[in-house]
Amino acid sequence: MELxxxxxxxxxxxxxxxxxxxxxxxxxxxxxxxxxADEVSTLRSVLMRRPSQGLGxxxxxxxxxxxxxxxxxxxxxYWTGRDRPDLALVxxxxxxxxxxxxxxGVDVVFAPELPATYTKAVYTRDPLFTIPGGAVIGxxxxxxxxxxxxSITQTVASAGLPILGTITGAGLAEGGSFVKVRxxxxxxxxxxxxxxxxxxxLARILEEQGITLKQVNLPGYLIHLDMxxxxxxxxxxxxxxxxxxxxxxxxxxxLGIETVEVDAHEEWACNLLVLDNRRIVMPDHLPRTAAxxxxxxxxxxxxxxxxxxxxxxxxxxxxxxxxxxxxx
Numbered sequence: 001m002e003l004x005x006x007x008x009x010x011x012x013x014x015x016x017x018x019x020x021x022x023x024x025x026x027x028x029x030x031x032x033x034x035x036x037a038d039e040v041s042t043l044r045s046v047l048m049r050r051p052s053q054g055l056g057x058x059x060x061x062x063x064x065x066x067x068x069x070x071x072x073x074x075x076x077x078y079w080t081g082r083d084r085p086d087l088a089l090v091x092x093x094x095x096x097x098x099x100x101x102x103x104x105g106v107d108v109v110f111a112p113e114l115p116a117t118y119t120k121a122v123y124t125r126d127p128l129f130t131i132p133g134g135a136v137i138g139x140x141x142x143x144x145x146x147x148x149x150x151s152i153t154q155t156v157a158s159a160g161l162p163i164l165g166t167i168t169g170a171g172l173a174e175g176g177s178f179v180k181v182r183x184x185x186x187x188x189x190x191x192x193x194x195x196x197x198x199x200x201x202l203a204r205i206l207e208e209q210g211i212t213l214k215q216v217n218l219p220g221y222l223i224h225l226d227m228x229x230x231x232x233x234x235x236x237x238x239x240x241x242x243x244x245x246x247x248x249x250x251x252x253x254x255l256g257i258e259t260v261e262v263d264a265h266e267e268w269a270c271n272l273l274v275l276d277n278r279r280i281v282m283p284d285h286l287p288r289t290a291a292x293x294x295x296x297x298x299x300x301x302x303x304x305x306x307x308x309x310x311x312x313x314x315x316x317x318x319x320x321x322x323x324x325x326x327x328x
Contacts, residue, residue, distance in 0.1 A: 021133035037327035039231040045324040054116030134162030165205035173198030176224030189225035191218040263288035271315030
């Protein structure tokens, strides 16, 4: 067929609009409305990875009294406290969390098990970021976790999730330090684990998606923003004021977002998972904060055992990454 006159090409396209992330376009081309515009809308699909069998290699003779933890001399693992992991309890508590999610209609996508040296790979929050339309693959800071990115990329791509960008070069960016507060506004906490180069790269990628990314600096050795703050509703956030950056809290207030504070004896209570607006899952050893959320701001709290897994260095929020929340 002779195509030099361009009649065929004029007939068949191109069609730049509707844009990639328009909901009808995303559903027709990629199968569903992937990604998330916030941290609080109805959770539909989540990425998880079961605890590593490598936790069984942790030995009590590696106890470091200065760090109050069992620490691998080769820097491949650590476990807080003197006692080695109770693997049966780890699996039981993890499965209990999965059961709650599935009982609430959440589709759990599991990344495959990695070699035993990847003892932190259970924390699927860190290797990526999800926004409306898909995911950005991050770059993990510690050598013990480097390489999880490839497995995560393969897993979410196989599920159908579009990959919108990747942090490269010397950038370090982890999903635990990223929070979406509006469809067009997110915050990123730079820290010992997330550097300014990672922030700049992520900001450029998000700018193409119509999202402004604001940087806040985390204090000391606080690694992620989700250790000191969690959105509970569109206009409600739980914060630990002893750890949260003041400029982050004032930015929330300027947006009309009310903040409530964790109990002073429950420093890590922010690390929870929102199932829907003011409906959350959190560990059951944080009763004061749970009672405050129920009684003062009307949050529906499901509290379940999760304390053993926390000894590995992360909580419920760390152990999940939303692949899909409802968004318009």
